[in-house]
Amino acid sequence: MYFPNTTWTWAFTIVTLVQTLVTLGLECYIFANFQIQEKANDSPSSRTIPTFLALYSFGFLYELVLVYDALRMKNTIQIIGLCLCNVGLLIYGAVQVEQIQNAVSILSDNTKISPLVWAESEPFLIIIPCIVGLGSILMTLVAWKLYDEFAWTIYKHISADLRMKRRYLTYQIFIALLKFDFFFFLGFTVQFLTVVSSDKHDAEFYLTIIAVPVTILVLACGAWFVRRESTFGMIVIILLFFAAMAYFCFKLYRMYDPITSPFYLPARPSMTFFAIITLVLIVITIVNACMCANNFNCGLKPHINKKKGPAEEKTTELSSNVAGQVPSRMMID
Structure with a gap:
């Protein structure tokens, strides 16, 4: 599928791109300032700041990739998910x-960094x-316009069968959830490996890798x-998701076990945030996976495996402009 060349798709792209560039610039300054003034140190506190800044920066870059993917695929569910992810x-x-x-307070008390x-x-850090x-x-406002704009595309692609639309919507939700599951699981794992796990020969360290x-x-x-x-x-994937849910419950228990x-x-506050978000996403993914399996055959x-060429995509887009906006109920009815 080609990238849809419309006003609202470019607006959504520009908003996320500007947000990413500005945020990355501020994060780079904070990281450079910390690295310059920090003395040689290998404590968990010294690893905390670079890890947080790198993970936060990766989050915006990954979001930018998902924005391109969502607009290219005209996946309205993923666009809504990106707005929630940004929150x-x-x-x-x-x-x-x-x-x-x-x-910084801990490092300053140990004279490992300047209090300044x-x-x-x-x-x-407050501006970010x-x-x-x-x-x-801004993303939410533009996403509302994109929802109406892409509704006609879904109508042309799936037809007017409301039951088929619901099945396609369930499929779109599942695919979007998998992409967000990856980011939050990776974020939790990176923090554990860099900040928490001090014993590089520990079995848990290798298992996490x-x-x-x-x-x-x-x-x-x-x-x-x-x-x-x-x-x-x-069925195998659903069982593995249950295993992942047990893993994160275990990690939450260890984080608060005396x-x-x-x-x-x-890193407990941020790891708790990532663990809870991941658990919620896993539960939703399991439910949605069961719904997708129920829609098989x-x-x-x-419809899912049908690929449209650029000419057909452009025809669909022109039809959308001629027909005007389709009511937003089209997607969820």
Whole structure:
């Protein structure tokens, strides 16, 4: 599918691009200032700040990739998910302020960094959530227009069968959830590996590293199985999601268990945020995966695997402009 060349698609792209560039610029300044003034140190607190800043920056870059993907595929569900994800980045940005303040305070008390670092960084750390908040508002407004704009495309692609539209909507939700599952799982794992796990020879450390490619494989297989309507494959994926849910529940328990909680203290607020969001996403993904499996062999597969050429896409877009906006109920009825 080609990238739709419309006013609202470019507006959505520009909003997310400007937000990403400004935020990355501020994050780079904070990171450089910290690195310049920090003395040689390998404590968890010293690893906390670079990890948070790098993860936050990756979040915006990954979001930018998902924006292109959502607009290219005209996936309105993913666009709505991106607006919610941006709100999540806003919350994480607010959490980041306290986390970095605590880390700088600990390092300052141990004379490992100048106390001026916090005073120099605080204004920029406060500005970042404000920028993301403004970006979230603008993204939501443009997403509303895109929802109406893409409704006609879905109508042309699926036809007027309301039951088929619901099945296609369920499929779109599942695909979007897999992409967001990846980011939040990766974010939690990175924080554990860099901040919490100090023993590089610990079995849990190696198991966590192995879990990263395994997770990518599971998510990719989930997308493949739902497109091929493989019931057995979906059952395996659902069982693996239950295992992932048990893993995050276990991690949450360890984060607040009196015996193991000290190891998690430098990153506990942000790791708790990522763990809870991931758990919620896993539960929703499991429910949606069951709904997708229930829709197998009901005629959706040809619509999902049908590829349209650029000429057909342009024809659809011209038809949309001629026909005008389709009521927003078209997508969810």
